[in-house]
Amino acid sequence: MTTIIDGKAAAAALRLRVADETAALKQAGITPGLAVVLVGEDPASQVYVRSKARMTVEVGMASFEHKLPVDTSEAELLALVAMLNADDAVDGILVQLPLPAQIDSDKVLRAIDPAKDVDGFHPINVGLVATGSGGIAPCTPYGAMLLIQSVQPRLDGLHAVIVGRSNIVGKPMAQLLLQQNCTVTIAHSRTRDLPDVVRGADIVVAAVGRPEMIRGDWIKPGAIVIDVGINRIATDDGKSRLVGDVAYAEAAAQAEAITPVPGGVGPMTIACLLRNTVEAARQRRA
Numbered sequence: 001m002t003t004i005i006d007g008k009a010a011a012a013a014l015r016l017r018v019a020d021e022t023a024a025l026k027q028a029g030i031t032p033g034l035a036v037v038l039v040g041e042d043p044a045s046q047v048y049v050r051s052k053a054r055m056t057v058e059v060g061m062a063s064f065e066h067k068l069p070v071d072t073s074e075a076e077l078l079a080l081v082a083m084l085n086a087d088d089a090v091d092g093i094l095v096q097l098p099l100p101a102q103i104d105s106d107k108v109l110r111a112i113d114p115a116k117d118v119d120g121f122h123p124i125n126v127g128l129v130a131t132g133s134g135g136i137a138p139c140t141p142y143g144a145m146l147l148i149q150s151v152q153p154r155l156d157g158l159h160a161v162i163v164g165r166s167n168i169v170g171k172p173m174a175q176l177l178l179q180q181n182c183t184v185t186i187a188h189s190r191t192r193d194l195p196d197v198v199r200g201a202d203i204v205v206a207a208v209g210r211p212e213m214i215r216g217d218w219i220k221p222g223a224i225v226i227d228v229g230i231n232r233i234a235t236d237d238g239k240s241r242l243v244g245d246v247a248y249a250e251a252a253a254q255a256e257a258i259t260p261v262p263g264g265v266g267p268m269t270i271a272c273l274l275r276n277t278v279e280a281a282r283q284r285r286a
């Protein structure tokens, strides 16, 4: 029987733990605070920002939302980041990506105080995670790791194949899997014989952003399949639905365990953001 990994339930459980830790910090007079910055009015981004804010409040933390117009200049955004860096009530800062074209996102990410960088995108945190010296891990790979280890705590010697080499998922995912003693392959759009590479995987992490690209006959029987993709596709009745980067039904028939979309990695991303924020509060205000 294939295990369908319930990311929604795992995320709810993690949020309960974060709520307990938040309550303990509040006893000590510290209310953890998360600032989320959204530039522009992309509808999908607005939905995510709203659900982040709601869950932040639900676990007992303070939520600070900053919505800026789409024509905000880089200097204006950097000024807001500087203000949030200096604000003692703010423990975590998330600048929603992607940013409009007139803003250099690398420059903005480097301006965030690494101690408040709850996305784990600042080069300081990237380096600390890569060397295994602590640091804040990016929420999506971190959440994916928790889901993998919920079905298989010991990963020593397993071959993990990550499809996708982004800075926000593929590369940090590789670091976290290496830390658990996996043999790691990062595959991408130029990889030769991709299906055969994936067929060698005990753990498949799909993070390419191409709907249902990874087929069932690419999956080794008994593999763990983690689908990071969230793609909205049109359906025949003129509506739309969310699908991952994995052809779910086909892959589920082969896999030992698989994450669905929606209800897999997505909810864990937000729960890990809250975890990173409470941890940042603890470290910074210790």
Ligand SMILES: Nc1nc(=O)c2c([nH]1)NC[C@@H]1CN(c3ccc(C(=O)N[C@@H](CCC(=O)O)C(=O)O)cc3)C=[N+]21
Pocket (backbone or CB within 6 Å): 047, 048, 094, 095, 096, 097, 098, 119, 139, 230, 242, 261, 262, 263, 264, 265, 266, 267, 268, 269, 270
């Ligand atoms: N600085 C930054 N940090 C981010 O972490 C970040 C970002 N920018 N930009 C956008 C992406 C996207 N993202 C998601 C989080 C949760 C779900 C999620 O909970 N998805 C639900 C479904 C949501 C739906 O129904 O649309 C699920 O998969 O079950 C999805 C996507 C975080 N992002």
